[in-house]
Amino acid sequence: xxxxxxxxxxxxxxxxxxxxxxxxxxxxxxxxxxxxxxxxxxxxxxxxxxxxxxxxxxxxxxxxxxxxxxxxxxxxxxxxxxxxxxxxxxxxxxxxxxxxxxxxxxxxxxxxxxxxxxxxxxxxxxxxxxxxxxxxxxxxxxxxxxxxxxxxxxxxxxxxxxxxxxxxxxxxxxxxxxxxxx
Amino acid sequence: xxxxxxxxxxxxxxxxxxxxxxxxxxxxxxxxxxxxxxxxxxxxxxxxxxxxxxxxxxxxxxxxxxxxxxxxxx
Numbered sequence: 158x159x160x161x162x163x164x165x166x167x168x169x170x171x172x173x174x175x176x177x178x179x180x181x182x183x184x185x186x187x188x189x190x191x192x193x194x195x196x197x198x199x200x201x202x203x204x205x206x207x208x209x210x211x212x213x214x215x216x217x218x219x220x221x222x223x224x225x226x227x228x229x230x231x232x233x234x235x236x237x238x239x240x241x242x243x244x245x246x247x248x249x250x251x252x253x254x255x256x257x258x259x260x261x262x263x264x265x266x267x268x269x270x271x272x273x274x275x276x277x278x279x280x281x282x283x284x285x286x287x288x289x290x291x292x293x294x295x296x297x298x299x300x301x302x303x304x305x306x307x308x309x310x311x312x313x314x315x316x317x318x319x320x321x322x323x324x325x326x327x328x329x330x331x332x333x334x335x336x337x338x339x
Numbered sequence: 340x341x342x343x344x345x346x347x348x349x350x351x352x353x354x355x356x357x358x359x360x361x362x363x364x365x366x367x368x369x370x371x372x373x374x375x376x377x378x379x380x381x382x383x384x385x386x387x388x389x390x391x392x393x394x395x396x397x398x399x400x401x402x403x404x405x406x407x408x409x410x411x412x413x
Contacts, residue, residue, distance in 0.1 A: 160404060165401060165402075168401055169393060169397075169398065169401050172393045172394075172397050172398075172401075173388065173389045173390075173391065173392055173393060174389060176388050176391070176394075177385045177386075177388035177389050180388055181384070181385060190394070190396075193397065194396070194397070194400065197397060197400055197401065198400075201401075201404050259380070259383065259384045259387070262380045262381070262384060263384065266381075277381065278381070278385070281377070281378050281381045281382070282381045282382050282384075282385035283385070309373075309374055309377055312377055313373050313377065316377075
């Protein structure tokens with residue numbers, strides 16, 4: 158399938174962000190790269206359905222996210238407690254990213270419900286607007302907002318409980334976060 | 340109810356922010372701080388991967404399909 162040069166460049170330049178999203182989603186670099194590979198193959202096979210002038214990243218993120226979720230559902234049938242398993246996997250490979258300082262954060266992120274995790278990453282790290290994130294996740298903007306808020310609250314809780322003293326005393330953090338929601 | 344440190348122990352900025360608050364308003368300052376910290380960590384983690392650029396395997400995958408089918412025919 159021939160790919161227009163500008164489209165090829167757009168796909169190529171979306172790869173780093175796609176990987177970062179995949180790694181944040183599944184917490185495992187190898188699996189994330191498989192996910193990215195499968196996403197790219199699907200995207201290339203369906204490149205005709207990409208509308209020129211629209212956001213290539215958002216299009217690719219949507220494919221990756223949907224693929225991840227269908228894979229996740231399959232796995233969930235195989236493994237009962239997959240959230241917990243991801244958390245355990247992370248703990249068993251703490252130096253994989255060479256960043257000890259992110260370990261605690263990654264572990265906390267892995268404990269979030271999947272809906273909340275993806276919403277937080279899309280808005281808080283990938284730089285998508287609430288509207289774009291809602292399109293990627295196929296839900297209402299308000300749903301994304303509330304997921305992001307809940308994700309932040311839960312993360313702050315988890316990190317405080319885990320002894321992240323930087324975040325301040327548990328009670329205070331929790332009370333403020335709970336009341337500070339937009 | 341939240342216990343605040345006595346004013347003397349607060350950082351100047353915190354105290355200043357508090358002074359501008361209406362009585363009874365819950366302190367949002369720390370909330371923003373916590374959110375900012377969470378955001379920083381999240382982005383730092385994310386950027387670490389971004390900085391790795393495009394791994395060779397993906398660059399090859401994308402270039403291979405770039406209408407270069409002719410090469411395969413040689």
